[in-house]
Amino acid sequence: MSDSRRSVTPASVSPNGTDQAEAIRAIRLRHPWRNIVAVVLVAVLVLFIVDASQRDAYSWDNFAKFIFDKRISQAAGYTLLLTVYSMIIAIILGVTLAVMRLSDNPVVTGIAWLYLWVFRGTPVYVQLVFWGLFSTIYSTIDLGIPFAEPWLSLDTNAIISVFWLAVIGLALNESAYMAEIVRAGILSVDKGQDEAATALGMSWLQTMTRVVIPQAMRIIIPPTGNEVISMLKTTSLVAAVPFSFDLYGRSRDISAVIFDPIPLLLVASAWYLLFTSILMVGQYFLEKRFSRGVGQARPEKNDNATGTIPLVTGVIDTPRSEPDPGTDTDASGKEHR
Amino acid sequence: MTAAVASDAPMVYADRVSKSFGSNEVLKSISLTVPRGEVMCLVGPSGSGKSTFLRCINHLERVDAGRLSVDGVLVGYEERGDKLYELKPREAARQRRDIGMVFQRFNLFPHMTALENIVEAPIRVNKVKKDAAITHGRELLARVGLAEKEDAYPAHLSGGQQQRVAIARALAMEPKLMLFDEPTSALDPELVGEVLDVMKGLADSGMTMIVVTHEMGFAREVADQLVFMDGGVVVESGDPDEVLGNPQHQRTKAFLSKVL
Numbered sequence: 077m078s079d080s081r082r083s084v085t086p087a088s089v090s091p092n093g094t095d096q097a098e099a100i101r102a103i104r105l106r107h108p109w110r111n112i113v114a115v116v117l118v119a120v121l122v123l124f125i126v127d128a129s130q131r132d133a134y135s136w137d138n139f140a141k142f143i144f145d146k147r148i149s150q151a152a153g154y155t156l157l158l159t160v161y162s163m164i165i166a167i168i169l170g171v172t173l174a175v176m177r178l179s180d181n182p183v184v185t186g187i188a189w190l191y192l193w194v195f196r197g198t199p200v201y202v203q204l205v206f207w208g209l210f211s212t213i214y215s216t217i218d219l220g221i222p223f224a225e226p227w228l229s230l231d232t233n234a235i236i237s238v239f240w241l242a243v244i245g246l247a248l249n250e251s252a253y254m255a256e257i258v259r260a261g262i263l264s265v266d267k268g269q270d271e272a273a274t275a276l277g278m279s280w281l282q283t284m285t286r287v288v289i290p291q292a293m294r295i296i297i298p299p300t301g302n303e304v305i306s307m308l309k310t311t312s313l314v315a316a317v318p319f320s321f322d323l324y325g326r327s328r329d330i331s332a333v334i335f336d337p338i339p340l341l342l343v344a345s346a347w348y349l350l351f352t353s354i355l356m357v358g359q360y361f362l363e364k365r366f367s368r369g370v371g372q373a374r375p376e377k378n379d380n381a382t383g384t385i386p387l388v389t390g391v392i393d394t395p396r397s398e399p400d401p402g403t404d405t406d407a408s409g410k411e412h413r
Numbered sequence: 414m415t416a417a418v419a420s421d422a423p424m425v426y427a428d429r430v431s432k433s434f435g436s437n438e439v440l441k442s443i444s445l446t447v448p449r450g451e452v453m454c455l456v457g458p459s460g461s462g463k464s465t466f467l468r469c470i471n472h473l474e475r476v477d478a479g480r481l482s483v484d485g486v487l488v489g490y491e492e493r494g495d496k497l498y499e500l501k502p503r504e505a506a507r508q509r510r511d512i513g514m515v516f517q518r519f520n521l522f523p524h525m526t527a528l529e530n531i532v533e534a535p536i537r538v539n540k541v542k543k544d545a546a547i548t549h550g551r552e553l554l555a556r557v558g559l560a561e562k563e564d565a566y567p568a569h570l571s572g573g574q575q576q577r578v579a580i581a582r583a584l585a586m587e588p589k590l591m592l593f594d595e596p597t598s599a600l601d602p603e604l605v606g607e608v609l610d611v612m613k614g615l616a617d618s619g620m621t622m623i624v625v626t627h628e629m630g631f632a633r634e635v636a637d638q639l640v641f642m643d644g645g646v647v648v649e650s651g652d653p654d655e656v657l658g659n660p661q662h663q664r665t666k667a668f669l670s671k672v673l
Contacts, residue, residue, distance in 0.1 A: 272520035275471055276534035276586060277510035280502060286537060290524050368524050370568060 138339035142330065143346060151326030152347045158242060158311040158322060159351075163304055165247035170254025175284075177259055188255070195252035200245075204316035207245035210236070239321075242314040250307060257299045261292030293366040301359035305352050312344075323347055422485030424449045424590055424621040425470060429479035432465055439465045441645040442479065447638070452622045454632035454653065457642035458668055463625040466642070467592050470623065471512040472505050483512060484589060510538060513583030517595040519575040521567040527554060527578045528563035531585045539586065546585070553581040557611050573604030577611050584615075591615065593624040629673055633657055641665045 128134055142148055176188035195203070211232040218226035236244075265288050273283040312324035320329060327340040425447040432440040439462045447453045455463040468474040469481060472489040481488045489505060490497045500508070521530050531550040535541040541549075554560050557577035559570075567575050576596055583591060593612065597605040609631050616622055616635045626632060632639050632653050639653035641662075649656055649665045657673070660666045 266520075268516060268518055268520035269522065271473060272514075272516060272522070273534075274506075275473065275509055275512075275514040276582070277506045277538045278534060279506055282537050286533065287522055291522075366524075368566065370523060 133338055134342065135336055135339045138334070138336055139342050142327075142340060142343050145330070145343075147326055147330065148323070148343060148347070151321055151323045152351075154239075154321045154326075155308065155311050155323040155347075156351065158239075158246065158314060159304065159308045161243045162246035162250060162311075163307055165243065166250035166254050166303075166307075167300070169247065169251035170258050173251060173255035174258035174262060177255065178262060192252045192255060195249050200249045200310060201313050201316050203249050204242065204245040204313055207241045208238075208317040210241055238317055238319045242311075242317045242319040245317065246307065246310060246314070250303065253303060254300070257296055257303070258292070261294075261296035262288060264295045265291045290366070294363075294370065297359070297362050297366055301355065301362070304359075305355050308351055308355070309348060422482070423447060424451075424484055425453075425623065426482045426485075427466075427479065428481075430466070430469065430476050430481050431478035432462075432469060432474060433477055439645050440469070443642075443645075443647055444479075445640065445647065445650070447621060447623060450619045450621055451637040452616045452624065452635050453638045453640060454636035455623065455625045455640050455642060456627065456629070456632060456668075457648075461642040462645040463642050464594050467514075467594050467623060467625055470590075470592055471509045471514055472500075473514075483508070506538075510534075510586055511589050513586060513588035513591040515576070515579050515583055515591070515593045515596045517598050519567070519572070519579045519599070521575055521579055521582070523567050526564050526566055527559065527570070527581075530567070530578060531582045534582070535585050550581070550585060553584050554578070556584075556614075557581045558607070571604060572600045573607045576600065576608045580608075580611055580615070589621065591620055591622045593622065593626070595625050595627070597626065597628060627672065629657060629669075641668065643668065 129136070173188045173191060176184050177192075179185055179188075214232055217230045217232055217235065219228040219230075220226035269287050269291065270283055273287045278286070311322050314320075314322055315325050315328075319325065323344050327344040328337070331337040331340040423446045425445065427443050427445045429442040429444055430440055431438065431442055441462075443462075443466060445453070455466065457463050465474055469476050470483060470488060475489060486508070487497075488508060489500055491500060491504075492498075521527075522533065525533065528547065528550050531553060532543070532546040535546040535549070536543055551560065551563060554563055557580055559574055559577055559581070562570060562574060562578075565574075567578070570578065580596075596612065597608050600608065605628070609628060612622070612624070612631070613635055624632075624636070636653045638650060639656045640650040641648045641656060641660075641664075643664050649660060649662045656665065657669060660669055
């Protein structure tokens with residue numbers, strides 16, 4: 077640090093920015109192509125809407141007639157139930173599978189991997205058809221000791237309805253994806269968090285539920301929101317089971333009766349759009365809730381510090397090897413003890 | 414130092430403790446004693462095993478050989494007859510409750526406010542009533558000079574403030590022993606003093622402390638015993654003024670010449 081390279085603000089110049097340069101006033105750069113592209117896009121959109129409103133094939137009168145039809149709103153309810161139930165089961169199973177995959181026990185890890193391999197590796201439509209044939213494969217559910225006379229033998233058809241087969245089919249498929257999302261979330265939490273909780277005497281379960289999972293949520297929620305929205309739409313595949321009281325199934329049934337499929341497709345789409353929009357709003361608030369304490373303001377330096385703004389000392393290479401004479405680190409001296 | 418001399422066992426007693434990670438032996442037959450109410454500073458180059466030894470004391474790492482006991486009780490194992498049994502997680506957690514630990518990188522829970530960080534373990538682990546825990550938590554925050562920061566999230570606090578909250582969090586469990594793992598190494602130089610001040614106050618109050626540090630000034634001033642470790646062995650130990658002022662061993666001299 078030679079003195080010749082030091083730059084010192086002259087005493088005549090006010091150091092706190094009262095002597096500012098004039099603000100720049102320049103002609104703004106024009107973007108003519110932006111405007112042209114925008115006008116063309118708006119024109120195409122308006123043309124499409126005007127045309128669609130007058131086109132017979134859309135038969136808007138039927139759309140208006142069925143959009144609030146009781147059968148449709150009931151079907152919308154079923155679609156919601158399918159979504160909610162299967163997502164709840166999928167999340168619980170997914171968390172279990174994620175914890176299994178992070179287990180120290182290689183057999184547990186292996187079984188979780190096998191599950192993921194099967195349920196992610198086959199199409200959900202095919203899986204739903206399989207669940208539809210469940211009662212053909214297993215006509216009774218027997219409780220008891222294997223290879224002995226069962227204590228209780230239940231007729232599969234009698235105890236599991238088509239609705240629940242659809243829920244199970246959707247949930248098991250989804251749980252494989254949720255497991256990976258949850259696993260990524262857990263792995264994203266710093267190892268030090270786990271250590272700090274452990275050092276405080278918290279149990280594994282307390283560490284997970286109070287420290288790790290709440291932080292993992294920030295990573296888990298955005299993709300889970302996508303999964304919920306995706307699930308809402310995937311429920312339209314339950315016809316494979318076959319379950320036909322969902323939104324898409326119902327609207328197809330009605331259109332078969334009135335020989336007019338297009339307005340009912342629009343009806344179903346409108347309901348799906350309504351639900352996904354609501355879900356997107358919900359996701360926004362959830363994300364906000366779980367990002368508590370993350371990256372808002374910068375820490376305020378020296379605010380409320382216990383009087384330790386050090387004076388500059390000569391020793392630059394090892395500034396902390398010897399307490400700075402200007403701090404009360406040293407000022408309090410040995411007489412304390 | 415204080416009246417708390419209930420049992421005559423030393424607070425920490427290590428007898429030929431060894432620890433390896435794979436084929437890498439990081440602790441080689443460490444023997445140390447920390448009497449109740451005293452402060453021991455562990456210094457040495459990085460990789461010398463200081464932090465590992467500290468982590469062994471609250472069983473974050475398992476000891477491979479030798480005996481390590483805290484307040485007369487074996488850490489991580491139970492001796493019945495002539496056999497050692499590994500402790501169940503619940504029993505290990507019970508031992509850790511009495512040992513506070515402060516980390517180099519603070520490890521505050523970022524989704525909780527300063528006060529929530531402090532009261533979490535007393536409420537969940539020690540089953541302290543919420544009101545009592547909050548009252549005590551506020552006292553501790555005041556003690557580390559952060560009374561008005563109870564609602565601040567860690568991200569809104571400076572490094573020095575975060576570390577002071579971390580100390581308060583460890584104290585909330587009313588530990589009989591405090592372990593500090595390079596508590597000021599991640600701090601900007603101008604924030605080191607505020608943390609050392611809190612630690613000094615704690616030492617003055619009679620807390621038994623083991624501090625892994627590079628702050629030689631702090632060690633000289635506060636420590637009753639200074640231990641210099643290198644390559645997994647205790648090279649030299651004793652009165653800090655003696656060790657720092659008149660090092661006997663070549664390795665101690667070489668290290669101190671670099672940091673002092």
